[in-house]
Amino acid sequence: MSSAFFTVHRDLxxxxxxEAADVHWALDVAGTPEDARIxxxxxxxxxxxxxxxKARPSADVLGVEKQAHFVEAANARVAAFGDRVRALxxxxxxxxxxxxxxxxxxxxxxxxxxxxxxxxxxxxxPGGAVAFSEPAWLIDPPSDAARAFWGDEYPTKSEDGVRDQIHAAGWGVVGQRWIVDVPWANYYGPMIARLDMLENSDPSEDLQAAIAQSRDEIAKWQAAREEVAYSLFVVRPT
Ligand SMILES: C[S@@+](CC[C@H](N)C(=O)[O-])C[C@H]1O[C@@H](n2cnc3c(N)ncnc32)[C@H](O)[C@@H]1O
Known part of the structure; x- marks a missing residue:
């Protein structure tokens, strides 16, 4: 990813x-104990x-992330929780x-x-679980607008297609729910504000291109926002 990409993808x-409700749902469905390691x-x-x-005040929460500036942002954000919550x-x-x-x-x-x-x-x-979200077709077959949003870059598939891959890996599904509309607005709303701010800051050519790319992604989401979804799964080894 270019440095212009990460100028857009910063301070979001x-x-x-x-949204928080997804996390609460997963903790409940997985039966994650109070003193868990998460x-x-x-x-x-x-x-x-x-x-x-916040949902598990006695738990240890560790974040792992590839990008150093996200690690820094995450650690600044969780500092008030003390040593039990940190990112590496x-x-x-x-x-x-x-x-x-x-x-x-x-x-x-x-x-x-x-x-x-x-x-x-x-x-x-023992008894632990994984909760993960994956691009999936909420409506199958998808509209042209939903296909245009995901393009060829993402391995988007039907919900059953995701389940097949989970089962093929030797895991079972404990619960599933859709992530659609409001949780996406939680992501794109602040990004629109950031793009507006960057556009007023005399952006370089590279940054202008990164801004245009993000605006295009957001326009494609808006054209299919009732349909663009992640499927959130809680899974366990069988
Ligand atoms: C779509 S973002 C989601 C970030 C975060 N979960 C959230 O919802 O705000 C994907 C993230 O995965 C990170 N990433 C990709 N491959 C990774 C890996 N192998 N280990 C750790 N982080 C990774 C990227 O740096 C990026 O921050």
Whole structure:
């Protein structure tokens, strides 16, 4: 990713769609204990770490994230929780330790469901669970507008297609829900404000191109916003 991309993707509340209700739902469905060890895999700037830490005040919450500036943002945000909540720079494919819940909002697709679940199976405590969101067709077959939003870059599939990959990896589905509309507005609303601010700051050519690309993504989302979705799954090894 270019530095202009990360000028756009900075100082945002979150780096993908989501809301606190998704995290609360996953904790309930997974039966995550009060004193759990929780991993936020690909925590971005840490929005869900805050929700996890508040929902489980006796839990340890660790964020792992590849991009250093997101790690810094996440740590600034969770500082008030003390040592039990912190983010580290690294890959969720190379973990230390084991967890009662691995939460991952919008980042499993970077490595694929099978390889990621194979890796995380080695880092789950007995009875533990994984909660992850994955691009999926809410309406199948999807409209042209929904296809245009996802393009070829994302491995978008039907909900059953995601379930097939989970089962093929030797895991079972404990619960599923859709992430659509408001959680996406939580992501794109602050981004629109940031793009407006950057546009008024005499942007370089590279930055202008990154701004135009983000505006195009947002316009495509607005054209299909009732249909563009992540499917959130809670899963366990069988
Ligand atoms: C769509 S963003 C979601 C971020 C965050 N979960 C949120 O909802 O705000 C995807 C994130 O995955 C991170 N990422 C991608 N591959 C990773 C890996 N192997 N280990 C850790 N983070 C990774 C990216 O740097 C980016 O911050």
């Amino acid at each position: 509340d979150r780096e993908g769609p989501g 991993l936020d895999a690909a925590c971005g700037p840490g929005a869900d770490m805050v929700t996890l830490a 720079e690294g890959s969720y494919m190379e973990l230390d330790g084991s967890f009662d819940l691995i939460w991952c909002a919008g980042a499993v697709y970077f490595h694929g469901i099978g390889p990621v679940l194979d890796t995380w199976a080695k880092h789950l405590n």
